[in-house]
Amino acid sequence: MTCKELQQLLYSARIEDFDPAEREFLKKHLADCETCKTIFQEVSKADRILDRIKEAIPLIRNEHALTESIIAAIVSDERSLADISANKFLDRLNDIFSIKSVRFACGIVILLCGMTYVFMEYNDTKVIMNLEQRLGKKTEYNRAVIFQQEINVLNFVRDLYNLSNGSTTSVELTNTLVLMKKADLQALLKGYKTLDETSRARLDDIWDKYKEEESSVIVSEKNRKEIIALRNEIERLKKELEQSNLKKGRQ
Amino acid sequence: MQNNKPSDVLVKLIEDAQKGDVTAFEEIVRYHQSYAYAIAFRFFCDEDDAEDVVQESFIRIWNHLKNFDPKMKFTTWMYKIVVNLCYDKAKSNKRRMSVFARLNDNSSKDDYIESTNLERDLTNKETAALIKHIADGLSEKQRMIFLLRDIQELTIEEVAVITGMSDAAIKTNLFFARKNIRKKIARLEVTV
Numbered sequence: 268m269t270c271k272e273l274q275q276l277l278y279s280a281r282i283e284d285f286d287p288a289e290r291e292f293l294k295k296h297l298a299d300c301e302t303c304k305t306i307f308q309e310v311s312k313a314d315r316i317l318d319r320i321k322e323a324i325p326l327i328r329n330e331h332a333l334t335e336s337i338i339a340a341i342v343s344d345e346r347s348l349a350d351i352s353a354n355k356f357l358d359r360l361n362d363i364f365s366i367k368s369v370r371f372a373c374g375i376v377i378l379l380c381g382m383t384y385v386f387m388e389y390n391d392t393k394v395i396m397n398l399e400q401r402l403g404k405k406t407e408y409n410r411a412v413i414f415q416q417e418i419n420v421l422n423f424v425r426d427l428y429n430l431s432n433g434s435t436t437s438v439e440l441t442n443t444l445v446l447m448k449k450a451d452l453q454a455l456l457k458g459y460k461t462l463d464e465t466s467r468a469r470l471d472d473i474w475d476k477y478k479e480e481e482s483s484v485i486v487s488e489k490n491r492k493e494i495i496a497l498r499n500e501i502e503r504l505k506k507e508l509e510q511s512n513l514k515k516g517r518q
Numbered sequence: 519m520q521n522n523k524p525s526d527v528l529v530k531l532i533e534d535a536q537k538g539d540v541t542a543f544e545e546i547v548r549y550h551q552s553y554a555y556a557i558a559f560r561f562f563c564d565e566d567d568a569e570d571v572v573q574e575s576f577i578r579i580w581n582h583l584k585n586f587d588p589k590m591k592f593t594t595w596m597y598k599i600v601v602n603l604c605y606d607k608a609k610s611n612k613r614r615m616s617v618f619a620r621l622n623d624n625s626s627k628d629d630y631i632e633s634t635n636l637e638r639d640l641t642n643k644e645t646a647a648l649i650k651h652i653a654d655g656l657s658e659k660q661r662m663i664f665l666l667r668d669i670q671e672l673t674i675e676e677v678a679v680i681t682g683m684s685d686a687a688i689k690t691n692l693f694f695a696r697k698n699i700r701k702k703i704a705r706l707e708v709t710v
Binding site: 310326341 | 544548565581693697699700
């Protein structure tokens with residue numbers, strides 16, 4: 268190792284980082300070379316000063332105040348972030364609704380929903396009003412009576428028309444259905460003689476179905492009497508029809 | 519400078535802070551702010567700049583705490599953030615020419631350093647003046663690497679993680695930094 272190389276090493280590495288061979292060379296060389304010895308002394312002095320800098324731990328002027336300011340900044344950031352996200356949402360809504368076409372589309376949707384609801388309500392009311400008119404206001408088949416007997420009527424209707432539970436979505440709808448069917452039945456009875464073959468077959472089917480299930484259907488005594496009366500009427504009409512058909516056949 | 523916070527306590531504090539516990543984070547700040555401050559102060563040689571960097575660093579740590587990899591040493595991760603913010607602040611200061619105007623203001627600096635008694639504990643002001651003098655003329659990278667390796671006494675591997683530089687690049691920068699600094703100190707008329 269030359270003097271120049273040793274001086275480079277002395278300036279750029281710490282003595283404790285020297286390997287044993289370099290240390291041995293340094294020890295021997297310094298005894299003979301005044302220039303390197305001076306540099307070694309300078310470097311040693313530099314290292315002592317650096318050690319003093321190392322030992323001088325920089326002190327925060329007010330540690331507590333610094334911690335407080337950090338935490339305050341974090342908390343305020345969190346709050347402002349929450350505010351920003353809430354405001355962003357409202358701003359976004361505002362932006363969306365500031366577009367004329369969006370406002371128009373929303374208005375149309377609300378109007379359509381409202382109209383559909385009114386139309387459906389009107390339709391139901393119309394059906395019920397129509398039935399009430401057909402049955403007469405004093406008839407026992409008004410809504411109040413039907414609603415009072417809803418459980419019995421429901422069971423009757425389900426069995427009679429082979430409806431599953433899932434097919435009746437609301438009691439009111441089912442009651443309406445009952446009213447309609449009862450009205451149909453009465454109309455059919457009135458015009459039994461004049462019915463075509465299909466309508467008669469339908470009526471007979473309904474009736475047969477009821478007869479099969481009569482024992483299991485829970486109906487009020489009043490309804491049972493009604494049903495029996497209807498059955499007798501149908502039986503009578505049937506016989507009448509058969510006799511008239513026989514007479515027609517003889518003639 | 520070694521962090522003496524028991525690692526299991528620190529792990530628990532970090533876990534709590536990751537869940538949004540500000541009190542746990544406050545505890546972390548209390549334990550670590552002096553380490554972050556030491557680097558920032560030695561880099562800027564200015565108390566205001568150092569405090570600004572420490573505050574900004576902990577806000578960034580809080581915001582990115584969920585991304586902290588527990589396999590990494592917390593102080594190494596913290597130093598990485600502090601060092602990056604030191605560079606950012608130095609850049610913005612350079613734009614305003616404030617810090618570097620102060621750093622390059624060498625008038626009567628040597629007299630002040632030479633009157634400093636190095637046999638007693640150094641004040642912040644004396645440390646700042648010494649570092650300013652000896653690191654004058656170094657690039658930001660060289661100054662930071664010298665501080666991390668020779669003053670903070672971190673390993674080459676840690677310095678590599680913190681600065682994102684290769685071992686070879688660190689050694690080269692360190693070589694120039696040490697050479698310059700030792701030559702400068704050698705010329706100082708101070709007794710140790």
